[in-house]
Amino acid sequence: QQQVKQSPQSLIVQKGGIPIINCAYENTAFDYFPWYQQFPGKGPALLIAIRPDVSEKKEGRFTISFNKSAKQFSLHIMDSQPGDSATYFCAASITGAQKLVFGQGTRLTINP
């Protein structure tokens, strides 16, 4: 019940396309859902996060869509660029508990 399932494992999109990465969880106590971005040779870094009181959050070209009833959330990248090529991790947590449960990661490649 502590797992976060992420798909797809890898994704290739042409520049300007809209890659979508999906995550699903079981634990209804989760109330914080961040996405981390990791470039080769670097540690993951927080990209964007959402709480379940909203269904969507946008920051620049990155959007999280959240479906509380389905226990699913997804990351969309608008007008994708080759510089967005990275590994993306979704995660979930409970407020007050520092521990994050990470998905397996999606390796995204944006072709020029």
Added chain:
Amino acid sequence: DAGVIQSPRHEVTEMGQEVTLRCKPISGHNSLFWYRQTMMRGLELLIYFNNNVPIDDSGMPEDRFSAKMPNASFSTLKIQPSEPRDSAVYFCASLRGGSYNEQFFGPGTRLTVL
């Protein structure tokens, strides 16, 4: 701020040797996490500390792994004896209390056990 600092960045050792990885969290952060990343298993939480006290070590794979945090600015992860299956990238991350769970990751230590 310098961010989370990890050393060494790369470590190559032979099976059976002791390995010590080091981490300096961001000043003022009171929680510290050790993760292991592999292609097969993704990003796994090994152990985390809050105010220098180990809170959850359920991810530590076996007794060969140990972690300490003697003070707020330093932590170590030790593997003794090391095995080839321990080869991975080990990340340290820190978090400031009340910051809504944003963890700041270090650059990682790439460990290769021959």
